[in-house]
Amino acid sequence: MGENFILILFLLCCSAFFCFSEGALFSLSRPQRESISKQGGRVSAAIGKLLSNSHKLITTVLLADEIFNIAYSSVIALTARKYLQDTPEQTVALISLAIASPTLLVFGEIVPKTAGVKFPRTISKAVALPLYSFHVAVTPIRWAILFVSGFFIRAFGADLGHRAQGNYISSDELEVLVGMGRDEGVLNEVEKYLADGFFRLEDLPAHGIMTPSIDCFTLPHDIEVKEAVGRVRQMGRSRIPVYEEEKDNIVGVLYGKDLLKWNFTEHNLAATVSECLRKPYFIPRSKPAGALLRELQMHRIHIAIVVDEYGRFDGLVTMEDILEELFGEIEDERSVPDRVAPAVRGGAITIPGGMKIEEFNDDYLFSVARSAGLENLGDILEEAVIPLRMENETMGGFVFDLFGRLPAEGEKIGFGGLVFTVKSREGKRISEIRVDVNKEARGDVH
Template sequence: MPDDAGGSNNIKKQNRLLKLFGLGDVNQITQKDIMQLIVAVNQRGIIEDSTCNVIENIFDFDDLTAGDIMTHRKSMVAVEDTEPLRTAVEEVIKTGYSRIPVYHEDTDNIVGVLYAKDLLKYVYTDVPDGFKLTDITRKVFYVPSTKNCSDLFSEMTSSKIQLAVVVDEYGGTDGLITLEDLIEAIVGNIQDEYDNEEDEVRKLSEKIYAVDGSTAVDEVSDLIGIELPDEDSDTVAGLMLEHLGKIPKENERPTVVINGVKFTAARIEKRRIARVLIETDNEELTED
């Protein structure tokens, strides 16, 4: 009896709290009601904006799929299985990544994942005759692009998996996703020593923008007010690569013109277009 009475009193207190914020009975509360409460508490200064954002992201997380937050295949850093060990070591040093996919002939055929720590013992010793990268790669964890992020997070944490290859319905590689990507979907960007603290989208003038290469094409279309093709490429870096037909070198600054908009690869990092300059003053521009 005392336990029941205590529970009843708690429910009454919760109901009174909800009514203060214009919400209904605790037994009938919905996700929308909870978010209204969080927003109301945030507006009163009881919780910070960052806390409010995390709570909102937790609710949204269950609606996300691996395909929503993965690194697209065109932006992936990967090495071919025929590359010498030295190339793999240089790639790890240059990118700062602790895990890199290894592919055979094409990135649609990922054959393993190379761990940086597995390379350490070969840095100051002779490489054995006949050595291949696949001799030290680890098993690939594949997930469909439609995989729910909540389920994927549970699987990766319980199995202590840090990186997964995302595949489409035909088994081709869509991209890759890391445990850090999943965590960042909830708590926001996690800065480390290899990240640049730079705004994803920055307006430089009325007709010039600087954006991350990972910015979605449809987001850029909305930003500049000009429709861009997004059938084959999800990101602005992917869109540029589609038109360039190759990955630019780090000292190159190639440009393409798409629908009268000039795109310049402003920064190349880790064999990907990391930063793009967009110019919409199209009076003298012709389509690429």
């Protein structure tokens, strides 16, 4: 009978060993792995081989757990049967379960795994060689298990892919790690801001950062190189979309540096820019900025042409536009360095029609309401916040939508306690808007 107790203890220790190993090895950070690898020797080599394919390692650990856990429960049941010979089978089974389950859970799972997670480096070194020996010994069994499980996984349409290689971290997990790094002082506020910026890019569509087509400098494909050089020099652009027949039909991108390399003979000056165009990179409006950044880097290009669902030219996004979401404003050829921020005077402000709705809400709405000298600012602000709609991105577009037609200069319309006056237009586009607080009425004023 004493042999049974020794066997029970041995099986419990074996189960604990594999939980111990799993908790330690999978808790090793990348710097810890690199440090162990640099030390060399059999132990570091064993750890490296075990972690080189985490899917195989997990299979080994699960296989061992099943073997020893089942054996542990079986021996306890046999021992209980010997001690309780006159007891009904159902009672013996319940007693065996009451003994095996909590002892296995506490001493075979929770305690060893917690210890492994707490001291990963020390424990990983201690368990590496025996675990690797077992890992090699069960290779045929593991291969059979992986073959069968892989068949059913593929049958359900799943794919282990690169997740099985042990180095995959989902964006959600990475975001949690960044938050933990900030809370524990590993990341400072600047590093946290930059990391958060990368996460924001994944949710930011291309149309949210693009330069609208109406603001883009474009050239026709049949313009002569000589004239193109003069216009490019005048506008100060380095990459220009080129269209054929109509501006919605972009056929290429002209790089300023390609013009500099042009052979300026009399014959070549008469040639058109269509001879030195680069292939445009088209993207939909909904393209996530994070994915676009990776694609631009992969293809080694700096500009993407945004098209709508009908294939019309909607705008363009450059590498700089994306980087500005991470690092803030970058002065370049499209920037206006001497632009003066709109000033609020007497409850009124004049803003450009191209101002983003979000910018107006965040930076100017409160100032307009406060400068009007009204007391119930909370009520006014609640009513006057401009809604962020998919069809409107700028204040000019929002006011245009309020009118429901193309307004004339000087026309007014009210919204949520504000009065919008069309100060100027450029063609069919509202270029300048005066915003006042309507102190008398909240209805529309035409």
